[in-house]
Amino acid sequence: MQSSDIQTEFSTSLSSTSKSVTDVQGLAEDKKNEKIDKSSIAENLTQSRVVTRESTIRAGQDKDSREPDEDDSNASVCQDDIAASPHTLLTFWQKCTMVALLTSCGFWSSLGSPIYYPALKQLEKVFDVDEELVNVTVVVYLAFQGIAPIISGGLADTYGRRPFIIGGMLVYVVASIGIACCHSYGAIVALRCLQSIGISPIIAINSGVAGDFTVKSERGTFVGAVSGFTLLGQAFGSLIGAALTAAYDWRAIFWFLTIGCGSCMAVNIVLLPETKRTLVGNLSIKPKRMINRAVITYLPSVQKRLKYDNPDYDTLDATKMRSNPLSALKILAHPEITLSLLPAGLQFALWTLMLTSLSSKLSEAPYNYSLTIVGICYLPAGISGFIGSFITGRVIDIYYKRAIRRFKEKKEQGLISPDAKFNTLRSRLYTSIPQNFLAVVAFTLFGWSVDRGWNISAPLITSAFGSFCAMSTLSSSSTLLVDLYPSQSSTATSCYNFIRCSLSAILMACLAKMNKSLTIGGTFTLISGFVFIGNFVTLIPMMYGMTWREKRALKAEREAMFN
Incomplete structure (x- = not known):
């Protein structure tokens, strides 16, 4: 074979080999691209499922929620996943049943303090103590109402709601038996502390439970209903206590x-x-620990209804919760939270003083009513408080849906940036502004009505308006906290518990001395003035709160990248 032929054959072979290698490389590249496409599809599908849940952006302990009904660029993708895996398996009426169950737990927390007011005079005589000492038993209960949820709320966010609700009720029952049987003033003080430690966290945990099975568009109704029904105990407690004390004695209250x-x-x-x-x-998803399981879930029909045989794992919140007793204080340290809750806490403290003053002032001149009549005088406050919480819950849901719709329309029209975030703080706090200013007028007039001995209709009407406003603000504040911290809802709502109960305890401890120096009319006017100023302070987080939260989230992301 000639050299030229050999060269030609070698070139042909080399070209064929190169082509084969190229083909192999092409096939490999195609396979690689196919894998990348599949990985991208899987990643996008995972992301689309994640946005259907209440996910959070961790900034220390600061978390923002993203929910299906909030503005979202992936809304069209979300709808398919929502249909496949509902946010909750509870129907509307089952959610209402949950409200009833939660109310039956938390009601005893709010009842524990006011039911005791009509018995204070008896305790002074039985244990031979003065008014200031007997008021200590009220103050310590209120103080631990603010402190205990700070710890228990965080634990409930980590280990589940049910164990701390049932355990708290058990502690409350044991402490109540102890008080009913004790014969020492010191023992009463200690057991009142134990009572409060057991039952008071349930109010904050209940808001967390309501947040678990609701989305933002309906949250105001259910969180408002739970909060309102629960705190009816504070409005009707004195009526029940007066009836029991008049018929039996102070021990009957604790039995x-x-x-x-x-x-x-x-x-x-x-x-x-x-x-x-x-x-x-x-x-x-079936809870792993027995203490987290309700007895009814052992029934086969219930297990089938809850889909234990085919659970929706994509609805499981993947946020890793760490038990930290200081979590609530870290949330409270954020300026938008403190500025939002302080005016609401002052208003609640005024409401507590109003309920206490009704019991003491109506039993004195010029009214001189019996315990039974004094108890009946709490009915207007109780009824209007219930109406306030229920109506406000519906109103804030309606306003929220309208605000979301307007926000989306402005985006479509190009009036705001496509990357703009919805202002949750503004949408929740806006609905509480009218009643916040109405509360200032109502509580001021109440103070002067009992101070000057006006006709009984005046304190009853003003107490009704005051209760309406206090319960409305409570619903708005609780809903806001659950919205902002869906994965830490019990911890977050314990912040409001801490503020309102701490302020109530402080003002209760100072009430007698303030009344002597300023009269009761002057006391209510002074504190109402603080509420009036606080109402304007609330405008600050409405305007700048979400910006502060975004800056913290970005800062946390940068720190996470470098760590």
């Missing part, structure tokens, strides 16, 4: 609390499910 709370505890052991989304998702 009533024992029997009532014990019965509700038994019902909730059977019926109340665990709702923490890091543990059970939309309720379709």
Whole structure:
């Protein structure tokens, strides 16, 4: 074979080999691209599922929620996943049943303080103590109402809601039995502390439970209903206490609390499910620990209804919660939270003083009413408080939906940036402004009406308006905190508990001396003035709160990248 032929054949072979290598490389590249496409599709599908849940951006302990009904660029993708995996398996009427169960737990917390007011005069005589000492038993209860949820709320966000609700009720029952049987003033003070430590966190935990099975568009209604029904105990407590004290004696009050709370505890052991989304998702995932399981969930029909055989794992909140007793204080340190809650806390403290003053002033001249009549005088405050919480819950839901719709329209019209974030703080706080200013007028007039001995209709009407406003603001504040911290809802709502109960305890401790120096009319006018100023302070977080939160989130992301 000639050299030229050999060269030609070698070139042909080399060209063929090169082409084969190229083909192999092309096939490999195609396979690689196909894998990348599949990975991208899987990643996008995962991301689309994540946005269907209440996800959070961690900034220290600061978290913002993203929910299906909030403005979202992936809204069209979300709808398919929402249809496949509902946010909760509870129907509307089952959610209403949950409200009833939660109310039956938290009601005893709000009842524990006012039911005791009519018995204070008896305790002074029985234990031979003066008014200031007997008021200590009220103050310590209020103080621990603010402190205990700070710790228990964080634990409930980590280990589940149900164990701390049932455990708290058990502590309350045991402490109530102890008070009913004790014969020492010191023992009463200690057991009142234990009572409060057990039951007071339930109010904050209840808001967390309501946040677990609701989305933002309906949250105001259910969180408002839970808060309002729960705090009816504070409005009607003195009526019940007056009736029991008049018919029997002060010990009957604590036997009533024992029997009532014990019965509700038994019902909730059977019926109340665990709702923490890091543990059970939309309720379709069976809790690992027995203490988190309701007795009713052992029934095959209930297990089938909850889809235990085919759980929706995509609804499981993947946020890792760490038990930190200081979490609530870190949330409270954020300026938008403090500025939003301080005016609301002052208003609640005024409401507490109003309920206390009704009991003491109506039993004195010029009214001189019996215990039974004084108890009946609490009815207007109780009824209007219930109406306030229920109506406000509906109003803030309606306004929220309208605000979301307008926000989307402005984006479509190009009036705001496509990257703009919805102002949750403004949408929730805006609805509380009218009643916040109405409260200033109502509480001021109440103070002067009982101070000057006006016709009984004046204190009753003003107390009704004051209760309406206080419960409305409570609903707005609780809903706001659950919205901002969906994965830490119990911890977040314990912040409001801390502020309102701490302010109530401080003002209760100072009430007698303030009344002597300023008269009761002057006392209510002074504190109402603080509320009036605080109402304008609330405008600051409405305007700048979301900007502050975004800056903290960006700062946390930068720190996470370098660590």
